[in-house]
Amino acid sequence: MTAVAPAELYRPAPGPAPWPRMLVAQTLIELRLTLRRGESVLLTLIIPVGLLLFFTKVRLLDNERELGGRPIDFIAPGVLALAVLSTAFTGQAIATGFERSYGVLKRLGASALPRGVLLLGKTLGVLAVEVLQIVVLVAVAYALGWHPHGNPLAVVLLLIVGTAAFSALGLLMAGALRAEATLAAANGVYLIFLLLGGIVFPLTRLPGAVAGFAKALPGAALATGLRRVLEAGAGLPWGDLGLLALWALVAGIVAARTFRWE
Amino acid sequence: MADAAVEVAGLAKAYGSVQAVDGLSFEIARAGVTALLGPNGAGKTTTVEICEGFRRPDAGTVRVLGLDPLRDSRDLRPRVGVMLQAGGCYPGARTLEMLQLLAAHAAHPLDPRELLERLSLTQVARTTYRRLSGGEKQRLSLGLAVIGRPELVFLDEPTAGLDVQGRRDTWQLIGDLREAGVTVVLTTHAMDEAERLADQVIIIDHGRLVAAGTPAQLTASDGAGQLSFRARPGLDLDDLLRGVPAGVTATESAGTYVIRGAVDPALLAAVTSWCAAQGILAQDLRVQQRSLEDVFVELTAGPPAVTP
Numbered sequence: 199m200t201a202v203a204p205a206e207l208y209r210p211a212p213g214p215a216p217w218p219r220m221l222v223a224q225t226l227i228e229l230r231l232t233l234r235r236g237e238s239v240l241l242t243l244i245i246p247v248g249l250l251l252f253f254t255k256v257r258l259l260d261n262e263r264e265l266g267g268r269p270i271d272f273i274a275p276g277v278l279a280l281a282v283l284s285t286a287f288t289g290q291a292i293a294t295g296f297e298r299s300y301g302v303l304k305r306l307g308a309s310a311l312p313r314g315v316l317l318l319g320k321t322l323g324v325l326a327v328e329v330l331q332i333v334v335l336v337a338v339a340y341a342l343g344w345h346p347h348g349n350p351l352a353v354v355l356l357l358i359v360g361t362a363a364f365s366a367l368g369l370l371m372a373g374a375l376r377a378e379a380t381l382a383a384a385n386g387v388y389l390i391f392l393l394l395g396g397i398v399f400p401l402t403r404l405p406g407a408v409a410g411f412a413k414a415l416p417g418a419a420l421a422t423g424l425r426r427v428l429e430a431g432a433g434l435p436w437g438d439l440g441l442l443a444l445w446a447l448v449a450g451i452v453a454a455r456t457f458r459w460e
Numbered sequence: 461m462a463d464a465a466v467e468v469a470g471l472a473k474a475y476g477s478v479q480a481v482d483g484l485s486f487e488i489a490r491a492g493v494t495a496l497l498g499p500n501g502a503g504k505t506t507t508v509e510i511c512e513g514f515r516r517p518d519a520g521t522v523r524v525l526g527l528d529p530l531r532d533s534r535d536l537r538p539r540v541g542v543m544l545q546a547g548g549c550y551p552g553a554r555t556l557e558m559l560q561l562l563a564a565h566a567a568h569p570l571d572p573r574e575l576l577e578r579l580s581l582t583q584v585a586r587t588t589y590r591r592l593s594g595g596e597k598q599r600l601s602l603g604l605a606v607i608g609r610p611e612l613v614f615l616d617e618p619t620a621g622l623d624v625q626g627r628r629d630t631w632q633l634i635g636d637l638r639e640a641g642v643t644v645v646l647t648t649h650a651m652d653e654a655e656r657l658a659d660q661v662i663i664i665d666h667g668r669l670v671a672a673g674t675p676a677q678l679t680a681s682d683g684a685g686q687l688s689f690r691a692r693p694g695l696d697l698d699d700l701l702r703g704v705p706a707g708v709t710a711t712e713s714a715g716t717y718v719i720r721g722a723v724d725p726a727l728l729a730a731v732t733s734w735c736a737a738q739g740i741l742a743q744d745l746r747v748q749q750r751s752l753e754d755v756f757v758e759l760t761a762g763p764p765a766v767t768p
Contacts, residue, residue, distance in 0.1 A: 305548030
């Protein structure tokens, strides 16, 4: 222990750090905390991998004409969409809701950290987790015999716009509801999306009215868009991208207006 | 005051029908420790949170380091350290990680490990926040307030719920901050804490200013102090009073002598040397000044809360 006199140690030397340093610190803590939470690993990795294995090994999906290809070619894009949803929406909403109720957002808001850098750090944390998920899921899918098509850039673009839409929705929910309500609602929405998002079975199996409703949701837009590219080798699916961008814009504006920091 | 650290004028804030702060005005000089003292619900936390920029006042003005806490938040926040009354940490983050995170926000932060040592938290450096004891959480929260080397810190109930050792460590750190020239503003409902730590005490009740001054000024015996001792009965009190300032009175009751007036070292010396001159050993000699607690009870007309 160095014996620095307290008068020297605590002598005021205030000032903000350069924002890139704050951004790196925020991104790293978001990433660490996410990976440390058992339930978020379950949500982000174990469930998607389980779905991949289940629907390729147990032949519930066998109508290849309806699926547009083999079961793995159908299920893999859907599971990628689910991975984005689980991290950008469900995980982020729950974590942010509790951060608000624990006063973390208030505490960070009282430091030199600008809110924009905090949100950017959260977003980079989400993207980093998604990269990890996608690496694992793509590896598992390949091992199960997946043959993706299409332009990888189109896939990346869909994933990014999808992330923006789901992040905005997650922050909208976390900023408006109590933490416990967010926990319940975010899990509920995850389930709805799993069933109505065209993830594990085609939307055509749904009754007409339900299918119409499901198609307007961002989940179906992301899953369908990814499938058009990866399964059918289509170019940029502008319709799906446009719908996702609209969700991102509307949810983002509403979230920015309604978000409460404490 | 041109160089005031905090200036509050005509501050008012209501939550629904509850008037939490009601026309409060005070000034806090730079450097030194100032205690906002008051019973629970007096408006201390609301006042501090307005100064920190968390809340918008209904009326009145607040200047912190000459800046508006809301409008100039961006310039002000890096210069001010904040200790919330509770919470403020990721439950899953480790003690050292929280300090490192806040250190990353400052241009010239303290070394997180050295600060852990000073806060007696080295043992729990790798423990997550949710597993810390109440006292450890409090000390970490204090550490988060000072790690950026701010020129002003707001500490909301820094010793609430601490054990004796934790309280002493916290007092030590506040003393160190004071020595380093940091302006410390703390809230407390513990009299002894205010009396012991503060250069200036601002007493608040029902959102209003009740009194302000140094502990010595507030407890100054406006004739309220007294000296007492026992000796053989029948001493010549007139002779005693000739040697002390005017306004001091003396009474005897069966060998117990009570001298009332402004008790100061000179009066004590005068009384004891008079006793010595008489060849008397004054037994059970007692000096009783008003404590801050007496002042507080008088001013707020209610008993102070007891620190757990």
